[in-house]
Amino acid sequence: MVAATQLAAKGARVLVLEKYVIPGGSSGYYRRDGFTFDVGSSVMFGFSDKGNLNLITQALEAVGHKMEVIPDPSTVHFHLPGDLSVLVHREYDDFVTELNAGDIARKFIKDQQLLSFIDAEVLCDRHFGGINYPVGGVGGIAMSLADGLVDKGSEIRYKANVTNDLSRKDYEKKKEFVATEIIKRLEKKLFPGLQDSIVLKEDWNKDLLY
Structure with missing residues (x-):
């Protein structure tokens, strides 16, 4: 969802295919008897307005959204x-x-x-910013990102299944490309020289990225 909103914020039209009925994955939620329950993390770093690792704040701001949070002392x-x-x-x-x-x-x-x-x-x-409890639950992060994505003119389709799978060879090529891009961006922002110290395996026996 963050990747989609970052693309949309830069002017791309994005289609997100979500298999479930709501966005979020491990930051999803469910409702019972008028209460909302998180199904993953319930507290979060990343809501600060300081530093470089306030990633949730940055992701939400990219699509014009902000969440109310309750700070933990x-x-x-x-x-x-x-x-x-x-x-x-x-x-x-x-x-x-x-x-x-x-x-x-x-x-x-x-x-x-x-x-x-x-x-x-x-x-x-x-x-920076410590731990925060998002008002309404962690699921609100994904919902806010989803709303922001639509606000930017992109689309999310729920209960959508991908029917045309990539071949294993193509999948591994794309996965290595994504891994390389992640390393490049980390290197540029946080860890100069990181990429030179990491050798990507030719044989991907385990799914490192999805």
């Missing part, structure tokens, strides 16, 4: 052995202060590679 609170308590604050600066730039980890962990990973996680801007 903290992301998570770790209670570990030895009376070690680490609160992942909603505000990024408070979170870094809590960790003292990794000093807590260094008291208990000696592996340098693991410590480097922890440093990267601390500095990662996905924490």
Whole structure:
């Protein structure tokens, strides 16, 4: 759905074939007795107006939509052995202060590679904006994207089955193309040099992308 809305936002006319009766997949929902229940995640990162990884906000804004959210005052609170308590604050600066730039980890962990990973996680801007509960449920994200897609002049057909399958060879070619494009975009935005460190397998035994 995000791919479709990104194309539509850039002027393309897109047809989305959705097998189910609503959009969303793992971010779908169902209703019982007047209540809405999420069938996948119920909390989300990505609603911030800061940083580079506020991907839900960016996706919705691309088609002129925005969702009301209920913020959680903290992301998570770790209670570990030895009376070690680490609160992942909603505000990024408070979170870094809590960790003292990794000093807590260094008291208990000696592996340098693991410590480097922890440093990267601390500095990662996905924490901007913290966890949010979308009003109406996570299914509202896909519904908002679907509405935005239609607003842009594109179309979604529900209960639609694809009847003309690609050959395995064509499928693998397209899958490798998509994987390469994803790596290129990640490399450009977040991780310079990433593509040079990844070798795509010629034999795709497992479906990595759909």
